[in-house]
Amino acid sequence: MGFDVGVITKHAPALLDGALVTIQITILAFILGYAIGILMAVAALLPGRLPKIVVAAYVGTFRSVPFIITLFVIYYGLPFADIRLPAFMVGVVALAVFSGAYYTEIIRAAVQAVPRGQFDSARAVGMTYPQAMRHVIGPQVVRSVIPASTNTTLSMMKESAVLSSITIGELTYQGLIVQGETFAPFEVFAAVAVLYWTIAIAIAAAARWVEIRAGRAETKAVLRSRVAARYLSLDWRVRR
């Protein structure tokens, strides 16, 4: 039995539709998940014990339980709270809450990695708290957060395959349907794998672009100041 390309070309529209849904879900879950991650990381950095315990419990729980079980618990649990959402929204929320746990840790670690002295110095030269965050801490956090966030986002995109089990019409779900119609599992899942792979490569490329831009913004900030540029820039073009 050979590899039947006809199966793939014939059902390509269905699979591409699924890929589009996977991309939509990934983008929505990324935005929501990152918002959760920022909120939780800020909470973890608050003074006092209680917020730290709450955040640690959130992160520990969602990182220890398989996503497929988290998904089912949320899917079957929401009606208990009298919340009824379409499956698509349940999937996005579950994915966001799940990846949010990872984003929280990434952001918290990045903020804590900035030496405390930098914040104190910023305050000492007269910056307000928001100014210190915006001009001193923020840019460093953004830069160091990108690689780990990219990995988490890639994992999250791949984890979205599990949403097929609550009948969301994403890529894996479409693959299973086409497989059921054609009985050509090898061809269908190979095509599905290639589509996921393409999405993963696109995410990685986008992350590199953001990384370069974040780096450039930082260089610009250095170049804006003549004094800083003289000491901090190794770029020969700024010598003046």
Next chain:
Amino acid sequence: MDFDIDLFLQALPILARAVLLNLQLAAAIIVLAVLAATVLTLVRAAKWPPVSLVIDLLISMVRGTPLLIQIFICYYGLPAIGLNLSPIAAGILAISANSMIFLSEAMRGGLGGIEPGQVEAATALGLPSRAIWLRVVLPQLFTRILPILTAELTIVVKATALLSVITVVEVLRTAQQMSAATYRPFEHLLAAAVVFLVANLAIGAAGRVLEARLAAGRA
């Protein structure tokens, strides 16, 4: 709808028994994955261009596709090319292949942290390359990647829940069967979540103890 606490409590011991299968599978998978990742790392270290190209492509592909699809390919796809595997065998194959790739990448990172001078010294002393790998590089590599290994073990334990979709009767499948019998999915799935939570927190704690021991042993 009210939460049925009795149903939840009754499910816990049953699922705690079922999780033994997940843990056995995970143990088998992590052993296979570590062995395979070590071999893969050695092959990559040889730097034969065509082989490296194929391995890089394989790594990119495994890292770019969902584990669920890899499980489907092993279980539904391989029979099409004449390789029939039982659900458990297909699951072990898929997850250990996936884990092997991630561990091999971790090992590559770990290799970068080993002092080059040690390998130079070993070469200068006339150690054959087998001895350099076995006695100088690999022992340090494994202590270095121990935190990653414990993290990977919890990832593998979580991954075994996916085998429920190819009919392996582990925790999730057991919970689903009990849900189907009682029409109460939430209580049973929440119990399944608790079982996984406890199992993985225990693994994490054990890993930290082991790391502390090793760190103390080196000091």
